Amino acid sequence: xxxxxIYFTGTYNTxxxxxxxxxxxxxxxxxxxxxxxxxxxxxxxxxxxxxIIGLGYPIHGYCAPWAFLRFIRAQKFPEGMKTxxxxxxxETERANDxxxxxxxxxxxxxxxVMNNEYHFLMPYNIHFRFDDNLVKEMLVMNDRLLDILVxxxxxxxxxxxxxxxxxRIVSSVVSRPQYIGGDVNSFFYRVDDKCTGCNLCVxxxxxxxIRRDADGKLRxxxxxxxxxxxxxxxxxxxxxxxxxxxxxxxxxxGYDFRKIEAIELDHPVITPDTKGFFHCYIDTYEKxxxxxxxxxxx
Numbered sequence: 001x002x003x004x005x006i007y008f009t010g011t012y013n014t015x016x017x018x019x020x021x022x023x024x025x026x027x028x029x030x031x032x033x034x035x036x037x038x039x040x041x042x043x044x045x046x047x048x049x050x051x052i053i054g055l056g057y058p059i060h061g062y063c064a065p066w067a068f069l070r071f072i073r074a075q076k077f078p079e080g081m082k083t084x085x086x087x088x089x090x091e092t093e094r095a096n097d098x099x100x101x102x103x104x105x106x107x108x109x110x111x112x113v114m115n116n117e118y119h120f121l122m123p124y125n126i127h128f129r130f131d132d133n134l135v136k137e138m139l140v141m142n143d144r145l146l147d148i149l150v151x152x153x154x155x156x157x158x159x160x161x162x163x164x165x166x167x168r169i170v171s172s173v174v175s176r177p178q179y180i181g182g183d184v185n186s187f188f189y190r191v192d193d194k195c196t197g198c199n200l201c202v203x204x205x206x207x208x209x210i211r212r213d214a215d216g217k218l219r220x221x222x223x224x225x226x227x228x229x230x231x232x233x234x235x236x237x238x239x240x241x242x243x244x245x246x247x248x249x250x251x252x253x254g255y256d257f258r259k260i261e262a263i264e265l266d267h268p269v270i271t272p273d274t275k276g277f278f279h280c281y282i283d284t285y286e287k288x289x290x291x292x293x294x295x296x297x298x
Contacts, residue, residue, distance in 0.1 A: 001030045002049065007056030008037040008068035010206075010227030013088055013122040014058050016257055017142070021054065021086065024150050039067035039206050039225065042074040052082040052153070053112075058122070059089035059099045060226065061181075067206070067225055069102055079111035084153065088120040090130070091277070092284040098163040115158040118149050121284065125228045126244065129251045134278075136263040137270060141285055144292045151295050182224030188242030189220040195238040201230035 003025060009015040015036065022032045035045065047053060057068040064087070077083065085103060089096050100117060107114050121138045123130035130138075152159050186209065195218065202210045202218070209221040210230060228251075231239040237252040244250065270281045292298070 001025075001051045003030050003032045003052050003054060004035060004045075004047065004050045005032060005054040005056060006035045006037065006045075006072075007054075008039075008058070008065055008071070010058055010060075010065070010225065011125040011229050011232045011254065013125070014056050017086065017088055017120050017122065018054075018056050020142075020146060021056075021149070024146050025153075028150060028154055037068060037071045039070075040208065042071050044075055047075065047081065048078050050081075052084070053077070054084050054086060055103060056086045056088075059087055059096050062093075062095040062099055064099050064103060065225060065227070072103060072106055077107060077110035077112035081110075081112040083107055083112050083114045084116035084118070084149075085114065086118045086120060086149065088122040090122065090124040090127070092119060092121065092280045094164065097161045100161075101163065115160060116149070116152060117159065117161050118145060119161070119284075120145060121281070123255055125232045125251055127249050127251070129253075130255075131269075132255075132260050132263060133265060134269045135255060135257075136260050136265055137268070139257070139261060140265075141288050144288050148288070148291050148295060182226035183222045185226065185242040185244065186220045186222050186224040189224075190240045191218045192238050192240065194236040196236050198235060201234060201239060204229055204233065 005018050005022060007014050007018045009018075018034055018036075022034055025032045033050075055072065057064050085100050087096075087099060097119065104114060120142050122142075123135045123138065148159075151157070197212075197216070199212060202212055206227060206229065207221075207223045207225060209223045211219050211221070213219055226244075228241070231237075231241050232251060233254055234252060241250055270278060270285055272282060274282055
């Protein structure tokens with residue numbers, strides 16, 4: 001099988017999942033190419049040379065990122081083309097499942113076929129920081145989900161997620177402001193005197209929304225995706241992200257996945273007694289483990 005993985009990534013979680021997926025598919029003999037979406041380039045790709053196309057994205061506020069949707073809408077999927085979706089977020093609320101609805105609409109318009117959809121858990125780059133042990137357990141569960149994904153794709157087994165009315169409403173109405181939220185919120189971005197002038201944010205901004213003027217000051221434009229790449233990876237933690245930070249929604253510093261992968265867990269992090277925000281993980285982990293046992297007997 002010749003496969004193309006098209007994905008958008010903000011703080012590189014989806015890049016991480018895409019590379020893991022590419023490696024897994026290559027292990028079973030597939031030829032896999034990666035295409036990372038550049039929000040400044042919505043050119044049309046030649047998709048007809050592939051047998052199957054994977055579409056990957058991080059979920060932003062119960063929605064697929066606008067940069068991802070804009071790129072997908074610019075493409076022409078061959079009629080009958082097999083596709084699948086893999087997305088990631090820090091929680092498994094049902095509204096996140098419905099984040100694919102506009103992608104599915106585009107695929108239906110073009111006559112493409114989508115029978116498989118998978119939701120990976122990855123740590124937040126906003127709201128609050130995840131503990132490394134929790135992230136390790138998430139990565140273990142993601143490996144199991146990758147086992148399931150690869151097996152089902154190779155054997156033509158469908159895996160679709162039904163979307164109820166309420167998740168559709170939340171994803172369609174409640175969270176639509178995120179499509180313009182970055183442009184508005186960027187009026188309130190600022191940099192404090194901890195800035196070292198490294199220009200990492202200028203270099204890495206996916207929309208080239210950050211520049212340094214002749215006077216040495218950083219300036220923010222109004223084409224922000226709210227991907228958090230600038231503030232998340234600022235080595236001096238000098239970037240302030242407007243009204244989001246007023247709510248305490250800021251995380252600084254990337255997750256070292258290579259180091260986290262090496263952690264040896266001596267007890268489960270998520271248990272049947274887990275309460276609060278992470279309670280939704282219980283059902284998610286149970287479903288992954290159950291399906292993995294059905295397919296692989298462990």
